Amino acid sequence: MSQQVDVQAEQTEQTIRESLNQALYEELERDDSVILYGEDVAEYGGLYKISEGLYEEFGDDRVFDTPLAETTLGGSAVGAALAGARPIVEIMYADFLPIAGDHLINYAAKMYFNYGDETSVPMVVRSMYGTGDGHGLHHGQSPEAWFMNVPGLKIVMPSTPKDYKGLLKSAIRDDDPVLFLENKMRYGESGPVPEEEYTIPLCETDIKRRGDDATVVAIGGMVYEALEAAERLSDRGVECEVVDPRTVTPLDTDPILESVEKTNILVTAQEAPTFGGFGSEVAAQVIDDAFFYLDAPVKRVGAPFTPIPFAESLEEAYVPTAEDIETAVIDAIET
Amino acid sequence: MGNASINHRELLEDLLLTRRFEEKVLEVYQDRGIRELPHSSIGQEAVGVGACYPLEDDDILVPSLRTRAVMLLRAPLDEIVAGMYGTRSGPSNGRTTEHHMGSSEYGILGTTGMIGAHLNPAAGAALGNKVLDNDRVTVAFFGDGASQRSEFHSALNFATVQELPVIFVIENNHWTEASPIEKLVAVDDLADLANHGLPTKVIDGQDVEEVVDATATAAQRARDGDGPTLLEAKTYRYRPHAETMPEHRDEATLEEWRDRDPIELYRSRLLEEDFVTEDEIEEIDRRLQTRIDEAFEAAETDELPDEETMYHVYKDTEIDHWKGVVR
Numbered sequence: 292m293s294q295q296v297d298v299q300a301e302q303t304e305q306t307i308r309e310s311l312n313q314a315l316y317e318e319l320e321r322d323d324s325v326i327l328y329g330e331d332v333a334e335y336g337g338l339y340k341i342s343e344g345l346y347e348e349f350g351d352d353r354v355f356d357t358p359l360a361e362t363t364l365g366g367s368a369v370g371a372a373l374a375g376a377r378p379i380v381e382i383m384y385a386d387f388l389p390i391a392g393d394h395l396i397n398y399a400a401k402m403y404f405n406y407g408d409e410t411s412v413p414m415v416v417r418s419m420y421g422t423g424d425g426h427g428l429h430h431g432q433s434p435e436a437w438f439m440n441v442p443g444l445k446i447v448m449p450s451t452p453k454d455y456k457g458l459l460k461s462a463i464r465d466d467d468p469v470l471f472l473e474n475k476m477r478y479g480e481s482g483p484v485p486e487e488e489y490t491i492p493l494c495e496t497d498i499k500r501r502g503d504d505a506t507v508v509a510i511g512g513m514v515y516e517a518l519e520a521a522e523r524l525s526d527r528g529v530e531c532e533v534v535d536p537r538t539v540t541p542l543d544t545d546p547i548l549e550s551v552e553k554t555n556i557l558v559t560a561q562e563a564p565t566f567g568g569f570g571s572e573v574a575a576q577v578i579d580d581a582f583f584y585l586d587a588p589v590k591r592v593g594a595p596f597t598p599i600p601f602a603e604s605l606e607e608a609y610v611p612t613a614e615d616i617e618t619a620v621i622d623a624i625e626t
Numbered sequence: 627m628g629n630a631s632i633n634h635r636e637l638l639e640d641l642l643l644t645r646r647f648e649e650k651v652l653e654v655y656q657d658r659g660i661r662e663l664p665h666s667s668i669g670q671e672a673v674g675v676g677a678c679y680p681l682e683d684d685d686i687l688v689p690s691l692r693t694r695a696v697m698l699l700r701a702p703l704d705e706i707v708a709g710m711y712g713t714r715s716g717p718s719n720g721r722t723t724e725h726h727m728g729s730s731e732y733g734i735l736g737t738t739g740m741i742g743a744h745l746n747p748a749a750g751a752a753l754g755n756k757v758l759d760n761d762r763v764t765v766a767f768f769g770d771g772a773s774q775r776s777e778f779h780s781a782l783n784f785a786t787v788q789e790l791p792v793i794f795v796i797e798n799n800h801w802t803e804a805s806p807i808e809k810l811v812a813v814d815d816l817a818d819l820a821n822h823g824l825p826t827k828v829i830d831g832q833d834v835e836e837v838v839d840a841t842a843t844a845a846q847r848a849r850d851g852d853g854p855t856l857l858e859a860k861t862y863r864y865r866p867h868a869e870t871m872p873e874h875r876d877e878a879t880l881e882e883w884r885d886r887d888p889i890e891l892y893r894s895r896l897l898e899e900d901f902v903t904e905d906e907i908e909e910i911d912r913r914l915q916t917r918i919d920e921a922f923e924a925a926e927t928d929e930l931p932d933e934e935t936m937y938h939v940y941k942d943t944e945i946d947h948w949k950g951v952v953r
Contacts, residue, residue: 326757358783358784358787360784362780363746363781363784366750366781367749369747370748370750370752370753371754371757372750372754373730373750374750374753374758374764375754376758378754393738394747397739397740403938404936404939407718407729408730409941410736411941443940467943541940541943541951
C-alpha cells in the first residue's frame with residue numbers, strides 16, 4: 292500500500308510535448324547509437340518543438356537537420372538501422388509518409404524476413420496526424436490504415452503523456468521498424484507521468500476506464516473523446532469500458548475480446564475514414580472470436596469517406612467527437 | 627591503389643568466377659529452368675569485380691540485382707545457388723531471392739525489387755557507420771535506370787551534405803530494360819546528371835584495373851572523412867534485361883562491345899606481360915568450373931523449406947501469422 296502511495300508521489304504533471312521531449316532526451320543519453328534527424332528537428336527544435344534543446348545537448352552528430360526529402364529520411368533510416376545504428380526520423384506530417392512509403396513498405400518492413408541472420412531494422416519514424424486545426428486536405432490525415440496491411444511494420448498510436456513517453460522509449464529500443472504516430476492536436480494535453488525512468492511495452496492493449504455496459508475501442512487522440520463520452524454516459528447510468536490498444540499492429544486482441552465478452556457491446560473510434568479502417572479490423576477480429584457474445588451490431592465511429600475538408604463548418608462535420616461515440620453506444624445498447 | 631599492389635592472378639580469377647558462374651546459370655536455365663529469373667551480368671563483370679577488389683572485408687556492399695560479382699565474392703557459392711533455387715540452404719532459407727539477399731555476416735546490404743530504392747539506404751548505412759565511428763566504407767551499385775529516379779538525386783545530395791563514407795557506382799550498360807539510354811536521358815555521361823558537389827568520374831568499365839584504381843581512390847577519400855564519390859563505369863550487357871525478354875538490340879553494337887570483353891582484355895594482357903600462363907589459366911578455370919558445378923548439383927538436390935520458415939516477420943514480437951495479431 293505504501294508503495295502505491297510512493298508511486299503516486301513520484302508522478303508529475305506533464306504535457307505530451309514534454310514527455311516526448313524527455314523520452315528522446317533519455318534515449319539519446321542512454322545509447323550512443325541513437326540518432327535523431329529530420330526536417331527542422333535540430334536548431335529549430337522541430338515544427339511542433341518536440342525535439343527542442345536536443346541539438347544543443349547532443350550536438351549535430353546525433354541530432355541534425357536534413358534535406359526536404361522523405362525518401363532520404365525513410366531510406367537512410369533503413370540503411371543506418373541495418374548497419375547497427377538506431378535512427379529516429381521525424382516526418383513532419385503523416386500525410387508525407389506515402390513519399391517514404393516505398394522504404395517503409397518494401398524495405399523496412401521486409402528486411403528481417405529477407406535477411407537470413409536475424410538482422411533487423413531498429414528504426415523509428417515519428418510522424419504527426421490529427422484533424423481540427425484548419426490545415427486542410429494534406430496536413431492531418433490519420434495514416435494507420437495505409438500501413439496496417441504491411442507485415443513487418445509496427446504502428447504505435449499512443450494517447451496519454453505517460454503512454455507517449457513509455458511507448459516511444461520502447462519503440463526506440465525495439466528491434467523492428469516502428470511507425471510512431473503523434474496526434475498534433477493533443478500535444479498540449481497533460482497528465483501524470485512517472486518521474487522515475489520507465490518504459491511501456493509495445494503491443495499491449497490498455498484499459499483506460501473500467502465499465503460493464505459497453506466496450507469502446509479507441510485509438511490515438513480518440514481515446515480522449517471516448518473517455519469524455521464515457522463520463523457523459525455514466526451520468527445516464529451507462530458504464531463504458533474504454534480500451535486503448537496503443538499499438539495498432541501487431542494488435543493485442545485478447546483484452547478487447549475479454550472486454551466484449553463482459554459488456555456484449557462493441558463500439559470502435561478512430562479519426563480516419565471508417566471504411567477499411569482500424570475499427571473495421573477490430574470488428575472483424577471480435578466477430579471471428581467473440582461473435583456470440585455480441586448483443587448488438589458493432590458500431591464504428593470514424594470520419595466519412597471524403598478528404599479532410601478545409602472550411603470550418605465542413606471540418607466540424609468531418610471530425611469524429613465524443614458526441615458521436617455517445618450516440619453510437621446508445622444506438623448499440625438500444626438495438 | 628596503384629598496380630603494384632594488385633595480385634593480377636587473383637583479380638583474373640574473380641573475373642573468371644563471375645563469367646563461368648553466369649554461363650552456368652544460362653546453361654541450366656535454358657536446359658531445365660531455375661526458379662529465380664536470371665538477369666545476367668555477362669559483359670559487365672569487371673565493374674563489380676574491380677570495385678570489390680580494393681575494399682576491406684567488413685566494408686558494406688549494396689549491389690544491384692545484376693551485380694553478381696558482389697554476391698560471388700562475398701557469400702558462399704552453395705548458398706548463392708540455393709538462393710536462386712529457393713531451397714532451404716539459401717541465404718534466408720528460401721524466404722527471399724538471391725537477387726536481393728542481405729547479410730550482416732557477408733557485409734551485403736539487403737535490397738528490394740524497386741530499382742534505385744537502395745541508394746538512400748546505402749547513404750544510411752554510411753551514416754550508421756559514421757555514427758558507430760568505425761572505418762567502414764559503403765559501396766552502392768546501380769544501373770543506368772536508377773540514375774533516372776529521384777532516389778539518385780536525394781541520396782547523392784544527402785551523402786554529400788553529410789560527408790558520408792559512401793561510393794556510388796553507376797554500372798552504365800546503356801540499356802534500361804529494353805530501352806536505349808539515349809532515349810531516356812539527354813546527357814552522354816550519366817555522371818553529368820549529378821551536380822551535387824561531390825567528385826564524379828567516368829571510367830572504362832571493361833578495364834578491371836581502372837575500376838580497381840578509381841574505387842581505391844574513392845574508398846580512401848571516404849575513409850579520410852572527405853565524403854562520397856560517384857563513379858560511372860561504361861559497360862554493356864551481352865544478354866537481354868532478363869532471360870524471358872527477346873533480344874532486339876543491334877548486333878553490330880553488341881559485337882563492338884564483345885571485342886572489348888572485360889575478361890578477354892584482362893586475360894590477354896596478363897598473358898602478354900607474362901603474369902600468368904595459358905596452363906595456369908586453364909587450371910584456374912577447371913577448378914572454378916568444378917566448384918560451380920558442385921554448387922548447382924547441391925542446390926538441385928537440396929530440400930524445399932518447411933512452411934514454418936516464412937513465419938519470420940517480427941524480431942521482437944510473437945504473432946499469430948494468420949490472424950495478424952499478437953499471440
